Amino acid sequence: MAYVDKTLSCSDCGASFTFTAGEQEFFAAKGFTNDPGRCPDCRAARKQQRGGSYGSRDSYGSQRQREMYPAVCASCGKDTQVPFEPRNGRPVYCSDCYATMRR
Numbered sequence: 317m318a319y320v321d322k323t324l325s326c327s328d329c330g331a332s333f334t335f336t337a338g339e340q341e342f343f344a345a346k347g348f349t350n351d352p353g354r355c356p357d358c359r360a361a362r363k364q365q366r367g368g369s370y371g372s373r374d375s376y377g378s379q380r381q382r383e384m385y386p387a388v389c390a391s392c393g394k395d396t397q398v399p400f401e402p403r404n405g406r407p408v409y410c411s412d413c414y415a416t417m418r419r
Contacts, residue, residue: 317344326355328362387414 319337326333333355341349354362384397390407402408409417 319344320403322351324351326358328358329355331357344412382405 319340321337322335322340323332324335325416335351339352341414352359355408382399384399385401387396387398387408388394389396390408391409394410394412396408396410398408
């Protein structure tokens with residue numbers, strides 16, 4: 317399917333913005349069926365208001381800091397930190413060793 321640049325109107329500020337062919341192709345690849353309703357500036361402002369990204373939040377809506385746990389890499393023996401509590405009998409790997417194992 318050939319995409320062509322579209323000019324859309326922002327639902328927040330009313331400004332016109334271009335929904336490029338490349339953006340349309342990206343949206344289609346992600347399975348999105350609706351055109352964006354906000355211009356890039358309003359999208360960025362809204363994202364900033366939400367705390368920058370999706371993720372775990374505390375009861376006040378603020379982004380929580382991820383708790384890290386100390387561990388020793390089962391492969392190289394290096395001290396590291398992981399975002400989960402290590403369990404006895406289960407190997408834990410540093411980011412370098414984990415990356416080489418995934419290849």
